[in-house]
Amino acid sequence: MIYGYVRVSTDKQTVENQKMVIKNYMKHKRIKFIAETISGTKNPSKRKLGILISQLNKDDVLIVTELSRLGRSLMMIMDVLQVLLDKGVKVVAIKEGYELGDNIQSKVLAFAFGLSAEIERQLISDRTKAGLERARNEGKQIGRKKNQKPRKYKLSGKAAYIKRSLKAGRSKLSLAKELGVSWNTLNYFIFLKHLYV
Numbered sequence: 565m566i567y568g569y570v571r572v573s574t575d576k577q578t579v580e581n582q583k584m585v586i587k588n589y590m591k592h593k594r595i596k597f598i599a600e601t602i603s604g605t606k607n608p609s610k611r612k613l614g615i616l617i618s619q620l621n622k623d624d625v626l627i628v629t630e631l632s633r634l635g636r637s638l639m640m641i642m643d644v645l646q647v648l649l650d651k652g653v654k655v656v657a658i659k660e661g662y663e664l665g666d667n668i669q670s671k672v673l674a675f676a677f678g679l680s681a682e683i684e685r686q687l688i689s690d691r692t693k694a695g696l697e698r699a700r701n702e703g704k705q706i707g708r709k710k711n712q713k714p715r716k717y718k719l720s721g722k723a724a725y726i727k728r729s730l731k732a733g734r735s736k737l738s739l740a741k742e743l744g745v746s747w748n749t750l751n752y753f754i755f756l757k758h759l760y761v
Contacts, residue, residue: 566590566625568597569613571633575601582629589658590627604636608644617644622652630659639684645673718745719753726750727759 568590570582579599586595600612608614613634620626626648628634635641645664648655654665664670696706719726722743729739740750754760 565621566593566595566627567616567620568595568627569616569633570597570599570629571604571611571613572601573603577601582633585629585658586627589656595627604632604634604640608635608640613644617647617651620648620651620653623654625654625656627656627658629657631657631662638680642680649673717753717756718749719743723753723757723759726754730754730759 568583568586570579570586572579572582579601583597583599586597598612598616602611608617616626631641631645634644645655649664649670652666654663656663664673699706726739726743730736736750736754737747740747743750745753
C-alpha cells in the first residue's frame with residue numbers, strides 16, 4: 565500500500581500543495597493520504613503519524629514531500645525513519661530525493677542515524693551534568709532538601725475520585741492501572757490523604 569503523509573502546522577495553511585506534489589510524483593498510482601494540522605514539535609505518538617506508523621507493514625511505501633513533515637528536530641525525524649526502516653517500510657522524501665528501503669544506502673543511513681542519536685543522547689547528558697554542576701557551584705539547591713516532602717504527587721487532585729472509586733468497591737490494583745501508577749504509589753497516597761473507606 566502507498567501512503568502519503570501531509571502535515572501543516574496551522575489551520576491557516578493547506579495540505580493541498582503537498583498532496584499535488586505527491587500525486588505528480590507517483591503519476592497515476594493509488595495513494596491513501598493521511599493529513600493533519602499539528603505542530604511538528606509534537607511527538608509522533610501524539611499525532612496521526614504515530615497511528616500510521618503502527619499500521620504500516622513490510623513493503624508499504626510512505627511518501628512525504630520533505631523529511632521535515634515527519635518532525636521538527638533532526639532527532640525526531642531520525643527516530644521515525646529508524647522505526648520505519650526496521651519495519652521494512654520504504655520511505656520516499658520527494659524534495660530531498662531520498663528513497664529509503666531495503667538497500668545498502670538505507671542501511672548505511674540507518675547506522676548513521678543510530679550513531680547520531682547515541683552521540684546526541686551523550687551530548688544532552690553531558691550538558692545536563694555540566695549545568696547541574698555549575699548550579700551546585702553557584703550554591704543553588706538541586707532537587708528537594710533532605711527530608712522535604714514533595715508539594716505535588718502524581719495523584720494530586722484525584723483524592724475525591726479515588727475515595728469514590730474505593731467506596732464503589734473498586735480494587736486498588738485496577739484503580740492504580742487506570743491512573744497510571746503502581747499499587748504501592750496508590751496505597752501510599754491513600755495513607756497520606758486518609759482516604760480509607
